[in-house]
Amino acid sequence: MSASYALALKAARDAAGAQHYPQGALYVVATPIGNLADISLRALHVLEIADAIACEDTRHTQSLLRACGLERPAGSLLPLHQHNEAEAAQQVVRRLAAGERVAYASDAGTPAISDPGARLVAAVRAAGLRVVPLPGASSVTAVLSVAGAHAGPAEAGFVFAGFLPSKAGERATAVEGLAREPRAVVLLEAPHRIGDLAAALAALGPRELTVGRELTKQFEQIATVACADLPAWLAADPQRSRGEFALVLHPSSAARPADDGQALLALLLEELPVKSAVRIAAQASGAPRNALYQAALRLRGDAS
Known part of the structure:
Protein backbone atom coordinates (compact mmCIF):
# COMPACT_ATOMS: atom_id res chain seq x y z
CA MET A 1 0.00 0.00 0.00
CA SER A 138 -20.01 3.64 -13.58
CA SER A 139 -19.06 3.31 -17.23
CA VAL A 140 -22.65 4.16 -18.18
CA THR A 141 -22.73 7.59 -16.56
CA ALA A 142 -19.06 8.22 -17.42
CA VAL A 143 -19.59 7.85 -21.17
CA LEU A 144 -22.89 9.74 -21.11
CA SER A 145 -21.23 12.67 -19.37
CA VAL A 146 -18.78 13.20 -22.23
CA ALA A 147 -21.01 12.32 -25.19
CA GLY A 148 -23.21 15.43 -25.19
CA ALA A 149 -25.87 13.21 -26.68
CA HIS A 150 -29.04 14.41 -24.96
CA ALA A 151 -28.52 18.13 -24.61
CA GLY A 152 -32.01 19.40 -25.36
CA PRO A 153 -35.58 18.67 -24.26
CA ALA A 154 -36.33 16.81 -27.49
CA GLU A 155 -33.58 14.33 -26.67
CA ALA A 156 -34.31 14.03 -22.95
CA GLY A 157 -33.46 10.75 -21.29
CA PHE A 158 -31.53 7.74 -22.45
CA VAL A 159 -31.93 3.98 -22.79
CA PHE A 160 -29.45 1.48 -21.35
CA ALA A 161 -29.18 -1.48 -23.71
CA GLY A 162 -25.93 -2.96 -22.37
CA PHE A 163 -24.50 -5.86 -24.38
CA LEU A 164 -26.35 -6.68 -27.59
CA PRO A 165 -26.87 -10.40 -28.46
CA SER A 166 -23.79 -12.32 -29.57
CA LYS A 167 -25.56 -14.16 -32.41
CA ALA A 168 -25.44 -12.25 -35.69
CA GLY A 169 -29.15 -12.53 -36.51
CA GLU A 170 -30.30 -11.51 -33.05
CA ARG A 171 -27.80 -8.64 -33.00
CA ALA A 172 -29.07 -7.37 -36.36
CA THR A 173 -32.64 -7.46 -35.07
CA ALA A 174 -31.58 -5.51 -31.98
CA VAL A 175 -29.93 -2.85 -34.16
CA GLU A 176 -33.14 -2.54 -36.18
CA GLY A 177 -34.86 -1.72 -32.91
CA LEU A 178 -32.21 0.89 -32.09
CA ALA A 179 -32.92 2.56 -35.43
CA ARG A 180 -36.45 3.28 -34.21
CA GLU A 181 -35.36 4.51 -30.76
CA PRO A 182 -35.38 8.33 -30.65
CA ARG A 183 -33.39 8.64 -27.41
CA ALA A 184 -29.70 8.18 -26.72
CA VAL A 185 -28.77 4.53 -26.18
CA VAL A 186 -25.86 3.29 -24.04
CA LEU A 187 -24.17 0.10 -25.20
CA LEU A 188 -21.37 -1.98 -23.68
CA GLU A 189 -19.00 -4.27 -25.53
CA ALA A 190 -15.93 -6.44 -25.00
CA PRO A 191 -12.82 -6.15 -27.18
CA HIS A 192 -13.25 -9.53 -28.88
CA ARG A 193 -16.75 -8.54 -30.07
CA ILE A 194 -16.34 -4.85 -30.90
CA GLY A 195 -15.71 -5.59 -34.61
CA ASP A 196 -18.99 -7.49 -34.92
CA LEU A 197 -20.87 -4.73 -33.13
CA ALA A 198 -19.31 -2.09 -35.39
CA ALA A 199 -20.37 -3.99 -38.50
CA ALA A 200 -23.94 -4.22 -37.23
CA LEU A 201 -24.15 -0.56 -36.18
CA ALA A 202 -22.84 0.55 -39.59
CA ALA A 203 -26.37 -0.06 -40.86
CA LEU A 204 -27.43 3.08 -38.96
CA GLY A 205 -25.47 5.20 -41.43
CA PRO A 206 -24.85 8.83 -40.44
CA ARG A 207 -26.25 8.54 -36.92
CA GLU A 208 -23.55 9.64 -34.47
CA LEU A 209 -21.93 7.31 -31.97
CA THR A 210 -19.60 8.25 -29.12
CA VAL A 211 -17.05 5.53 -28.38
CA GLY A 212 -15.52 5.37 -24.91
CA ARG A 213 -12.58 2.95 -24.72
CA GLU A 214 -10.65 2.10 -21.56
CA LEU A 215 -12.51 4.79 -19.60
CA THR A 216 -10.54 6.25 -16.65
CA LYS A 217 -7.45 4.18 -17.57
CA GLN A 218 -4.08 5.33 -18.90
CA PHE A 219 -4.98 4.78 -22.55
CA GLU A 220 -8.52 6.16 -22.35
CA GLN A 221 -9.90 7.18 -25.72
CA ILE A 222 -13.15 9.00 -26.53
CA ALA A 223 -14.28 9.71 -30.07
CA THR A 224 -17.52 10.53 -31.86
CA VAL A 225 -18.01 9.08 -35.34
CA ALA A 226 -20.84 8.24 -37.69
CA CYS A 227 -22.06 4.67 -37.26
CA ALA A 228 -21.18 3.96 -40.89
CA ASP A 229 -17.58 5.00 -40.21
CA LEU A 230 -17.06 2.94 -37.05
CA PRO A 231 -15.56 -0.16 -38.77
CA ALA A 232 -13.03 2.00 -40.61
CA TRP A 233 -12.24 3.95 -37.42
CA LEU A 234 -11.45 0.72 -35.59
CA ALA A 235 -9.39 -0.65 -38.48
CA ALA A 236 -7.26 2.51 -38.70
CA ASP A 237 -5.39 1.61 -35.50
CA PRO A 238 -5.15 -1.88 -33.93
CA GLN A 239 -5.07 -0.29 -30.47
CA ARG A 240 -8.63 0.97 -30.97
CA SER A 241 -10.02 -2.56 -30.73
CA ARG A 242 -8.44 -3.22 -27.34
CA GLY A 243 -9.95 -2.67 -23.93
CA GLU A 244 -13.50 -2.45 -22.66
CA PHE A 245 -16.01 -0.28 -24.50
CA ALA A 246 -18.91 1.92 -23.44
CA LEU A 247 -20.72 3.58 -26.34
CA VAL A 248 -23.49 6.13 -26.75
CA LEU A 249 -25.71 6.01 -29.80
CA HIS A 250 -26.86 9.60 -30.20
CA PRO A 251 -30.53 10.51 -30.62
CA SER A 252 -31.83 10.26 -34.15
CA SER A 253 -33.88 13.10 -35.54
CA ALA A 254 -35.16 10.69 -38.19
CA ALA A 255 -36.40 8.32 -35.49
CA ARG A 256 -38.41 11.03 -33.76
CA PRO A 257 -41.88 11.76 -35.07
CA ALA A 258 -42.30 15.26 -36.43
CA ASP A 259 -43.54 17.71 -33.81
CA ASP A 260 -46.74 19.28 -35.09
CA GLY A 261 -46.93 21.53 -32.03
CA GLN A 262 -50.43 20.45 -31.09
CA ALA A 263 -49.53 18.99 -27.69
CA LEU A 264 -47.90 22.27 -26.69
CA LEU A 265 -50.78 24.21 -28.23
CA ALA A 266 -53.32 22.38 -26.09
CA LEU A 267 -51.39 23.31 -22.96
CA LEU A 268 -51.02 26.94 -23.98
CA LEU A 269 -54.74 27.29 -24.75
CA GLU A 270 -55.50 26.56 -21.10
CA GLU A 271 -53.85 29.85 -20.13
CA LEU A 272 -53.64 32.08 -23.23
CA PRO A 273 -55.85 33.52 -25.98
CA VAL A 274 -55.87 31.66 -29.30
CA LYS A 275 -53.56 34.05 -31.17
CA SER A 276 -50.93 34.07 -28.43
CA ALA A 277 -51.05 30.29 -28.00
CA VAL A 278 -50.72 29.75 -31.77
CA ARG A 279 -47.79 32.17 -32.05
CA ILE A 280 -45.81 30.56 -29.23
CA ALA A 281 -46.56 27.00 -30.39
CA ALA A 282 -45.46 27.83 -33.93
CA GLN A 283 -42.21 29.40 -32.74
CA ALA A 284 -41.41 26.46 -30.44
CA SER A 285 -42.28 23.63 -32.83
CA GLY A 286 -41.71 25.09 -36.29
CA ALA A 287 -45.17 23.88 -37.32
CA PRO A 288 -47.18 26.04 -39.77
CA ARG A 289 -49.10 28.79 -38.00
CA ASN A 290 -52.22 28.34 -40.15
CA ALA A 291 -52.44 24.63 -39.27
CA LEU A 292 -52.02 25.43 -35.60
CA TYR A 293 -54.69 28.15 -35.79
CA GLN A 294 -57.19 25.69 -37.28
CA ALA A 295 -56.26 23.15 -34.63
CA ALA A 296 -56.78 25.77 -31.92
CA LEU A 297 -60.25 26.54 -33.21
CA ARG A 298 -61.11 22.84 -33.14
CA LEU A 299 -59.76 22.46 -29.61
CA ARG A 300 -61.70 25.49 -28.40
CA GLY A 301 -64.82 24.20 -30.15
CA ASP A 302 -64.45 20.77 -28.51
CA ALA A 303 -63.95 22.40 -25.13
CA SER A 304 -67.08 24.52 -25.49
Missing part, protein backbone atom coordinates in the same frame (compact mmCIF):
# COMPACT_ATOMS: atom_id res chain seq x y z
CA SER A 2 1.32 3.45 -0.87
CA ALA A 3 1.39 6.27 1.65
CA SER A 4 -1.41 7.94 -0.28
CA TYR A 5 -3.80 5.09 0.49
CA ALA A 6 -2.79 5.11 4.13
CA LEU A 7 -3.98 8.72 4.11
CA ALA A 8 -7.09 7.69 2.18
CA LEU A 9 -8.00 5.06 4.77
CA LYS A 10 -7.58 7.60 7.57
CA ALA A 11 -9.71 10.06 5.62
CA ALA A 12 -12.34 7.34 5.09
CA ARG A 13 -12.48 6.61 8.82
CA ASP A 14 -12.65 10.30 9.67
CA ALA A 15 -15.23 11.22 7.01
CA ALA A 16 -17.42 8.12 7.01
CA GLY A 17 -16.79 6.49 10.36
CA ALA A 18 -19.25 8.63 12.28
CA GLN A 19 -22.12 7.67 10.00
CA HIS A 20 -24.59 4.90 10.81
CA TYR A 21 -24.04 1.50 9.18
CA PRO A 22 -26.88 -0.78 10.27
CA GLN A 23 -26.21 -4.43 10.87
CA GLY A 24 -28.12 -7.06 8.91
CA ALA A 25 -27.82 -4.94 5.75
CA LEU A 26 -26.39 -5.58 2.29
CA TYR A 27 -24.10 -2.79 1.04
CA VAL A 28 -23.92 -2.57 -2.76
CA VAL A 29 -20.49 -1.04 -3.34
CA ALA A 30 -19.39 0.65 -6.56
CA THR A 31 -15.70 0.07 -7.28
CA PRO A 32 -13.35 1.73 -9.81
CA ILE A 33 -13.74 0.89 -13.50
CA GLY A 34 -10.02 1.38 -14.08
CA ASN A 35 -8.57 4.24 -12.08
CA LEU A 36 -8.08 3.13 -8.49
CA ALA A 37 -8.29 6.72 -7.27
CA ASP A 38 -12.00 6.73 -8.13
CA ILE A 39 -12.91 4.63 -5.10
CA SER A 40 -14.99 6.59 -2.60
CA LEU A 41 -14.16 7.17 1.05
CA ARG A 42 -17.43 5.55 2.10
CA ALA A 43 -16.66 2.48 -0.03
CA LEU A 44 -13.27 2.13 1.66
CA HIS A 45 -14.86 2.35 5.09
CA VAL A 46 -17.60 -0.19 4.37
CA LEU A 47 -15.15 -2.64 2.80
CA GLU A 48 -13.12 -2.36 6.00
CA ILE A 49 -15.95 -2.84 8.52
CA ALA A 50 -18.08 -5.40 6.65
CA ASP A 51 -18.25 -8.84 8.24
CA ALA A 52 -18.07 -10.40 4.77
CA ILE A 53 -17.61 -9.24 1.20
CA ALA A 54 -19.46 -11.03 -1.58
CA CYS A 55 -17.70 -10.47 -4.89
CA GLU A 56 -17.84 -11.44 -8.53
CA ASP A 57 -14.20 -12.63 -8.47
CA THR A 58 -12.55 -13.11 -5.08
CA ARG A 59 -9.04 -12.78 -6.56
CA HIS A 60 -9.88 -9.49 -8.25
CA THR A 61 -11.50 -8.06 -5.14
CA GLN A 62 -8.63 -9.23 -2.92
CA SER A 63 -6.20 -7.39 -5.21
CA LEU A 64 -8.31 -4.24 -4.94
CA LEU A 65 -8.46 -4.49 -1.16
CA ARG A 66 -4.71 -4.98 -0.83
CA ALA A 67 -4.00 -2.07 -3.16
CA CYS A 68 -6.09 0.08 -0.85
CA GLY A 69 -4.40 -1.25 2.28
CA LEU A 70 -7.29 -3.45 3.40
CA GLU A 71 -6.15 -6.92 4.43
CA ARG A 72 -9.08 -9.31 4.71
CA PRO A 73 -8.87 -13.03 5.50
CA ALA A 74 -9.76 -15.21 2.51
CA GLY A 75 -12.70 -16.68 4.40
CA SER A 76 -14.42 -13.31 4.54
CA LEU A 77 -14.67 -13.17 0.73
CA LEU A 78 -17.69 -14.95 -0.74
CA PRO A 79 -17.78 -15.74 -4.49
CA LEU A 80 -21.02 -14.53 -6.07
CA HIS A 81 -21.12 -14.45 -9.87
CA GLN A 82 -23.50 -15.15 -12.73
CA HIS A 83 -23.10 -18.93 -12.41
CA ASN A 84 -23.87 -19.24 -8.68
CA GLU A 85 -25.78 -16.06 -7.86
CA ALA A 86 -29.05 -17.71 -6.85
CA GLU A 87 -27.39 -20.14 -4.43
CA ALA A 88 -24.82 -17.66 -3.09
CA ALA A 89 -27.56 -15.09 -2.51
CA GLN A 90 -29.19 -17.42 0.01
CA GLN A 91 -25.90 -17.69 1.88
CA VAL A 92 -25.74 -13.91 2.05
CA VAL A 93 -29.35 -13.74 3.26
CA ARG A 94 -28.53 -16.14 6.09
CA ARG A 95 -25.58 -14.00 7.15
CA LEU A 96 -27.69 -10.85 7.06
CA ALA A 97 -30.43 -12.53 9.08
CA ALA A 98 -27.77 -13.30 11.71
CA GLY A 99 -26.99 -9.59 11.97
CA GLU A 100 -23.88 -9.36 9.80
CA ARG A 101 -23.00 -6.52 7.48
CA VAL A 102 -22.26 -7.87 3.99
CA ALA A 103 -20.82 -5.79 1.15
CA TYR A 104 -21.16 -6.78 -2.49
CA ALA A 105 -18.67 -5.67 -5.15
CA SER A 106 -18.55 -6.71 -8.79
CA ASP A 107 -15.25 -6.63 -10.69
CA ALA A 108 -15.64 -2.99 -11.75
CA GLY A 109 -18.20 -0.24 -11.52
CA THR A 110 -21.66 -0.32 -9.99
CA PRO A 111 -23.02 -3.84 -9.36
CA ALA A 112 -26.39 -5.13 -10.59
CA ILE A 113 -26.50 -2.93 -13.70
CA SER A 114 -24.73 -5.07 -16.29
CA ASP A 115 -22.71 -7.09 -13.78
CA PRO A 116 -24.13 -9.67 -11.34
CA GLY A 117 -25.94 -8.45 -8.24
CA ALA A 118 -29.56 -7.95 -9.27
CA ARG A 119 -30.62 -11.44 -8.14
CA LEU A 120 -28.79 -10.92 -4.86
CA VAL A 121 -30.55 -7.61 -4.23
CA ALA A 122 -33.92 -9.16 -5.10
CA ALA A 123 -33.34 -12.07 -2.71
CA VAL A 124 -32.32 -9.75 0.12
CA ARG A 125 -35.36 -7.54 -0.40
CA ALA A 126 -37.65 -10.57 -0.61
CA ALA A 127 -36.33 -11.63 2.80
CA GLY A 128 -37.37 -8.25 4.20
CA LEU A 129 -33.77 -7.14 4.76
CA ARG A 130 -32.18 -3.80 3.98
CA VAL A 131 -30.09 -2.92 0.93
CA VAL A 132 -27.85 0.17 1.06
CA PRO A 133 -26.36 1.65 -2.15
CA LEU A 134 -22.84 3.10 -2.13
CA PRO A 135 -22.69 5.05 -5.40
CA GLY A 136 -19.53 5.56 -7.37
CA ALA A 137 -17.84 4.73 -10.65
Whole structure:
Protein backbone atom coordinates (compact mmCIF):
# COMPACT_ATOMS: atom_id res chain seq x y z
CA MET A 1 0.00 0.00 0.00
CA SER A 2 1.32 3.45 -0.87
CA ALA A 3 1.39 6.27 1.65
CA SER A 4 -1.41 7.94 -0.28
CA TYR A 5 -3.80 5.09 0.49
CA ALA A 6 -2.79 5.11 4.13
CA LEU A 7 -3.98 8.72 4.11
CA ALA A 8 -7.09 7.69 2.18
CA LEU A 9 -8.00 5.06 4.77
CA LYS A 10 -7.58 7.60 7.57
CA ALA A 11 -9.71 10.06 5.62
CA ALA A 12 -12.34 7.34 5.09
CA ARG A 13 -12.48 6.61 8.82
CA ASP A 14 -12.65 10.30 9.67
CA ALA A 15 -15.23 11.22 7.01
CA ALA A 16 -17.42 8.12 7.01
CA GLY A 17 -16.79 6.49 10.36
CA ALA A 18 -19.25 8.63 12.28
CA GLN A 19 -22.12 7.67 10.00
CA HIS A 20 -24.59 4.90 10.81
CA TYR A 21 -24.04 1.50 9.18
CA PRO A 22 -26.88 -0.78 10.27
CA GLN A 23 -26.21 -4.43 10.87
CA GLY A 24 -28.12 -7.06 8.91
CA ALA A 25 -27.82 -4.94 5.75
CA LEU A 26 -26.39 -5.58 2.29
CA TYR A 27 -24.10 -2.79 1.04
CA VAL A 28 -23.92 -2.57 -2.76
CA VAL A 29 -20.49 -1.04 -3.34
CA ALA A 30 -19.39 0.65 -6.56
CA THR A 31 -15.70 0.07 -7.28
CA PRO A 32 -13.35 1.73 -9.81
CA ILE A 33 -13.74 0.89 -13.50
CA GLY A 34 -10.02 1.38 -14.08
CA ASN A 35 -8.57 4.24 -12.08
CA LEU A 36 -8.08 3.13 -8.49
CA ALA A 37 -8.29 6.72 -7.27
CA ASP A 38 -12.00 6.73 -8.13
CA ILE A 39 -12.91 4.63 -5.10
CA SER A 40 -14.99 6.59 -2.60
CA LEU A 41 -14.16 7.17 1.05
CA ARG A 42 -17.43 5.55 2.10
CA ALA A 43 -16.66 2.48 -0.03
CA LEU A 44 -13.27 2.13 1.66
CA HIS A 45 -14.86 2.35 5.09
CA VAL A 46 -17.60 -0.19 4.37
CA LEU A 47 -15.15 -2.64 2.80
CA GLU A 48 -13.12 -2.36 6.00
CA ILE A 49 -15.95 -2.84 8.52
CA ALA A 50 -18.08 -5.40 6.65
CA ASP A 51 -18.25 -8.84 8.24
CA ALA A 52 -18.07 -10.40 4.77
CA ILE A 53 -17.61 -9.24 1.20
CA ALA A 54 -19.46 -11.03 -1.58
CA CYS A 55 -17.70 -10.47 -4.89
CA GLU A 56 -17.84 -11.44 -8.53
CA ASP A 57 -14.20 -12.63 -8.47
CA THR A 58 -12.55 -13.11 -5.08
CA ARG A 59 -9.04 -12.78 -6.56
CA HIS A 60 -9.88 -9.49 -8.25
CA THR A 61 -11.50 -8.06 -5.14
CA GLN A 62 -8.63 -9.23 -2.92
CA SER A 63 -6.20 -7.39 -5.21
CA LEU A 64 -8.31 -4.24 -4.94
CA LEU A 65 -8.46 -4.49 -1.16
CA ARG A 66 -4.71 -4.98 -0.83
CA ALA A 67 -4.00 -2.07 -3.16
CA CYS A 68 -6.09 0.08 -0.85
CA GLY A 69 -4.40 -1.25 2.28
CA LEU A 70 -7.29 -3.45 3.40
CA GLU A 71 -6.15 -6.92 4.43
CA ARG A 72 -9.08 -9.31 4.71
CA PRO A 73 -8.87 -13.03 5.50
CA ALA A 74 -9.76 -15.21 2.51
CA GLY A 75 -12.70 -16.68 4.40
CA SER A 76 -14.42 -13.31 4.54
CA LEU A 77 -14.67 -13.17 0.73
CA LEU A 78 -17.69 -14.95 -0.74
CA PRO A 79 -17.78 -15.74 -4.49
CA LEU A 80 -21.02 -14.53 -6.07
CA HIS A 81 -21.12 -14.45 -9.87
CA GLN A 82 -23.50 -15.15 -12.73
CA HIS A 83 -23.10 -18.93 -12.41
CA ASN A 84 -23.87 -19.24 -8.68
CA GLU A 85 -25.78 -16.06 -7.86
CA ALA A 86 -29.05 -17.71 -6.85
CA GLU A 87 -27.39 -20.14 -4.43
CA ALA A 88 -24.82 -17.66 -3.09
CA ALA A 89 -27.56 -15.09 -2.51
CA GLN A 90 -29.19 -17.42 0.01
CA GLN A 91 -25.90 -17.69 1.88
CA VAL A 92 -25.74 -13.91 2.05
CA VAL A 93 -29.35 -13.74 3.26
CA ARG A 94 -28.53 -16.14 6.09
CA ARG A 95 -25.58 -14.00 7.15
CA LEU A 96 -27.69 -10.85 7.06
CA ALA A 97 -30.43 -12.53 9.08
CA ALA A 98 -27.77 -13.30 11.71
CA GLY A 99 -26.99 -9.59 11.97
CA GLU A 100 -23.88 -9.36 9.80
CA ARG A 101 -23.00 -6.52 7.48
CA VAL A 102 -22.26 -7.87 3.99
CA ALA A 103 -20.82 -5.79 1.15
CA TYR A 104 -21.16 -6.78 -2.49
CA ALA A 105 -18.67 -5.67 -5.15
CA SER A 106 -18.55 -6.71 -8.79
CA ASP A 107 -15.25 -6.63 -10.69
CA ALA A 108 -15.64 -2.99 -11.75
CA GLY A 109 -18.20 -0.24 -11.52
CA THR A 110 -21.66 -0.32 -9.99
CA PRO A 111 -23.02 -3.84 -9.36
CA ALA A 112 -26.39 -5.13 -10.59
CA ILE A 113 -26.50 -2.93 -13.70
CA SER A 114 -24.73 -5.07 -16.29
CA ASP A 115 -22.71 -7.09 -13.78
CA PRO A 116 -24.13 -9.67 -11.34
CA GLY A 117 -25.94 -8.45 -8.24
CA ALA A 118 -29.56 -7.95 -9.27
CA ARG A 119 -30.62 -11.44 -8.14
CA LEU A 120 -28.79 -10.92 -4.86
CA VAL A 121 -30.55 -7.61 -4.23
CA ALA A 122 -33.92 -9.16 -5.10
CA ALA A 123 -33.34 -12.07 -2.71
CA VAL A 124 -32.32 -9.75 0.12
CA ARG A 125 -35.36 -7.54 -0.40
CA ALA A 126 -37.65 -10.57 -0.61
CA ALA A 127 -36.33 -11.63 2.80
CA GLY A 128 -37.37 -8.25 4.20
CA LEU A 129 -33.77 -7.14 4.76
CA ARG A 130 -32.18 -3.80 3.98
CA VAL A 131 -30.09 -2.92 0.93
CA VAL A 132 -27.85 0.17 1.06
CA PRO A 133 -26.36 1.65 -2.15
CA LEU A 134 -22.84 3.10 -2.13
CA PRO A 135 -22.69 5.05 -5.40
CA GLY A 136 -19.53 5.56 -7.37
CA ALA A 137 -17.84 4.73 -10.65
CA SER A 138 -20.01 3.64 -13.58
CA SER A 139 -19.06 3.31 -17.23
CA VAL A 140 -22.65 4.16 -18.18
CA THR A 141 -22.73 7.59 -16.56
CA ALA A 142 -19.06 8.22 -17.42
CA VAL A 143 -19.59 7.85 -21.17
CA LEU A 144 -22.89 9.74 -21.11
CA SER A 145 -21.23 12.67 -19.37
CA VAL A 146 -18.78 13.20 -22.23
CA ALA A 147 -21.01 12.32 -25.19
CA GLY A 148 -23.21 15.43 -25.19
CA ALA A 149 -25.87 13.21 -26.68
CA HIS A 150 -29.04 14.41 -24.96
CA ALA A 151 -28.52 18.13 -24.61
CA GLY A 152 -32.01 19.40 -25.36
CA PRO A 153 -35.58 18.67 -24.26
CA ALA A 154 -36.33 16.81 -27.49
CA GLU A 155 -33.58 14.33 -26.67
CA ALA A 156 -34.31 14.03 -22.95
CA GLY A 157 -33.46 10.75 -21.29
CA PHE A 158 -31.53 7.74 -22.45
CA VAL A 159 -31.93 3.98 -22.79
CA PHE A 160 -29.45 1.48 -21.35
CA ALA A 161 -29.18 -1.48 -23.71
CA GLY A 162 -25.93 -2.96 -22.37
CA PHE A 163 -24.50 -5.86 -24.38
CA LEU A 164 -26.35 -6.68 -27.59
CA PRO A 165 -26.87 -10.40 -28.46
CA SER A 166 -23.79 -12.32 -29.57
CA LYS A 167 -25.56 -14.16 -32.41
CA ALA A 168 -25.44 -12.25 -35.69
CA GLY A 169 -29.15 -12.53 -36.51
CA GLU A 170 -30.30 -11.51 -33.05
CA ARG A 171 -27.80 -8.64 -33.00
CA ALA A 172 -29.07 -7.37 -36.36
CA THR A 173 -32.64 -7.46 -35.07
CA ALA A 174 -31.58 -5.51 -31.98
CA VAL A 175 -29.93 -2.85 -34.16
CA GLU A 176 -33.14 -2.54 -36.18
CA GLY A 177 -34.86 -1.72 -32.91
CA LEU A 178 -32.21 0.89 -32.09
CA ALA A 179 -32.92 2.56 -35.43
CA ARG A 180 -36.45 3.28 -34.21
CA GLU A 181 -35.36 4.51 -30.76
CA PRO A 182 -35.38 8.33 -30.65
CA ARG A 183 -33.39 8.64 -27.41
CA ALA A 184 -29.70 8.18 -26.72
CA VAL A 185 -28.77 4.53 -26.18
CA VAL A 186 -25.86 3.29 -24.04
CA LEU A 187 -24.17 0.10 -25.20
CA LEU A 188 -21.37 -1.98 -23.68
CA GLU A 189 -19.00 -4.27 -25.53
CA ALA A 190 -15.93 -6.44 -25.00
CA PRO A 191 -12.82 -6.15 -27.18
CA HIS A 192 -13.25 -9.53 -28.88
CA ARG A 193 -16.75 -8.54 -30.07
CA ILE A 194 -16.34 -4.85 -30.90
CA GLY A 195 -15.71 -5.59 -34.61
CA ASP A 196 -18.99 -7.49 -34.92
CA LEU A 197 -20.87 -4.73 -33.13
CA ALA A 198 -19.31 -2.09 -35.39
CA ALA A 199 -20.37 -3.99 -38.50
CA ALA A 200 -23.94 -4.22 -37.23
CA LEU A 201 -24.15 -0.56 -36.18
CA ALA A 202 -22.84 0.55 -39.59
CA ALA A 203 -26.37 -0.06 -40.86
CA LEU A 204 -27.43 3.08 -38.96
CA GLY A 205 -25.47 5.20 -41.43
CA PRO A 206 -24.85 8.83 -40.44
CA ARG A 207 -26.25 8.54 -36.92
CA GLU A 208 -23.55 9.64 -34.47
CA LEU A 209 -21.93 7.31 -31.97
CA THR A 210 -19.60 8.25 -29.12
CA VAL A 211 -17.05 5.53 -28.38
CA GLY A 212 -15.52 5.37 -24.91
CA ARG A 213 -12.58 2.95 -24.72
CA GLU A 214 -10.65 2.10 -21.56
CA LEU A 215 -12.51 4.79 -19.60
CA THR A 216 -10.54 6.25 -16.65
CA LYS A 217 -7.45 4.18 -17.57
CA GLN A 218 -4.08 5.33 -18.90
CA PHE A 219 -4.98 4.78 -22.55
CA GLU A 220 -8.52 6.16 -22.35
CA GLN A 221 -9.90 7.18 -25.72
CA ILE A 222 -13.15 9.00 -26.53
CA ALA A 223 -14.28 9.71 -30.07
CA THR A 224 -17.52 10.53 -31.86
CA VAL A 225 -18.01 9.08 -35.34
CA ALA A 226 -20.84 8.24 -37.69
CA CYS A 227 -22.06 4.67 -37.26
CA ALA A 228 -21.18 3.96 -40.89
CA ASP A 229 -17.58 5.00 -40.21
CA LEU A 230 -17.06 2.94 -37.05
CA PRO A 231 -15.56 -0.16 -38.77
CA ALA A 232 -13.03 2.00 -40.61
CA TRP A 233 -12.24 3.95 -37.42
CA LEU A 234 -11.45 0.72 -35.59
CA ALA A 235 -9.39 -0.65 -38.48
CA ALA A 236 -7.26 2.51 -38.70
CA ASP A 237 -5.39 1.61 -35.50
CA PRO A 238 -5.15 -1.88 -33.93
CA GLN A 239 -5.07 -0.29 -30.47
CA ARG A 240 -8.63 0.97 -30.97
CA SER A 241 -10.02 -2.56 -30.73
CA ARG A 242 -8.44 -3.22 -27.34
CA GLY A 243 -9.95 -2.67 -23.93
CA GLU A 244 -13.50 -2.45 -22.66
CA PHE A 245 -16.01 -0.28 -24.50
CA ALA A 246 -18.91 1.92 -23.44
CA LEU A 247 -20.72 3.58 -26.34
CA VAL A 248 -23.49 6.13 -26.75
CA LEU A 249 -25.71 6.01 -29.80
CA HIS A 250 -26.86 9.60 -30.20
CA PRO A 251 -30.53 10.51 -30.62
CA SER A 252 -31.83 10.26 -34.15
CA SER A 253 -33.88 13.10 -35.54
CA ALA A 254 -35.16 10.69 -38.19
CA ALA A 255 -36.40 8.32 -35.49
CA ARG A 256 -38.41 11.03 -33.76
CA PRO A 257 -41.88 11.76 -35.07
CA ALA A 258 -42.30 15.26 -36.43
CA ASP A 259 -43.54 17.71 -33.81
CA ASP A 260 -46.74 19.28 -35.09
CA GLY A 261 -46.93 21.53 -32.03
CA GLN A 262 -50.43 20.45 -31.09
CA ALA A 263 -49.53 18.99 -27.69
CA LEU A 264 -47.90 22.27 -26.69
CA LEU A 265 -50.78 24.21 -28.23
CA ALA A 266 -53.32 22.38 -26.09
CA LEU A 267 -51.39 23.31 -22.96
CA LEU A 268 -51.02 26.94 -23.98
CA LEU A 269 -54.74 27.29 -24.75
CA GLU A 270 -55.50 26.56 -21.10
CA GLU A 271 -53.85 29.85 -20.13
CA LEU A 272 -53.64 32.08 -23.23
CA PRO A 273 -55.85 33.52 -25.98
CA VAL A 274 -55.87 31.66 -29.30
CA LYS A 275 -53.56 34.05 -31.17
CA SER A 276 -50.93 34.07 -28.43
CA ALA A 277 -51.05 30.29 -28.00
CA VAL A 278 -50.72 29.75 -31.77
CA ARG A 279 -47.79 32.17 -32.05
CA ILE A 280 -45.81 30.56 -29.23
CA ALA A 281 -46.56 27.00 -30.39
CA ALA A 282 -45.46 27.83 -33.93
CA GLN A 283 -42.21 29.40 -32.74
CA ALA A 284 -41.41 26.46 -30.44
CA SER A 285 -42.28 23.63 -32.83
CA GLY A 286 -41.71 25.09 -36.29
CA ALA A 287 -45.17 23.88 -37.32
CA PRO A 288 -47.18 26.04 -39.77
CA ARG A 289 -49.10 28.79 -38.00
CA ASN A 290 -52.22 28.34 -40.15
CA ALA A 291 -52.44 24.63 -39.27
CA LEU A 292 -52.02 25.43 -35.60
CA TYR A 293 -54.69 28.15 -35.79
CA GLN A 294 -57.19 25.69 -37.28
CA ALA A 295 -56.26 23.15 -34.63
CA ALA A 296 -56.78 25.77 -31.92
CA LEU A 297 -60.25 26.54 -33.21
CA ARG A 298 -61.11 22.84 -33.14
CA LEU A 299 -59.76 22.46 -29.61
CA ARG A 300 -61.70 25.49 -28.40
CA GLY A 301 -64.82 24.20 -30.15
CA ASP A 302 -64.45 20.77 -28.51
CA ALA A 303 -63.95 22.40 -25.13
CA SER A 304 -67.08 24.52 -25.49
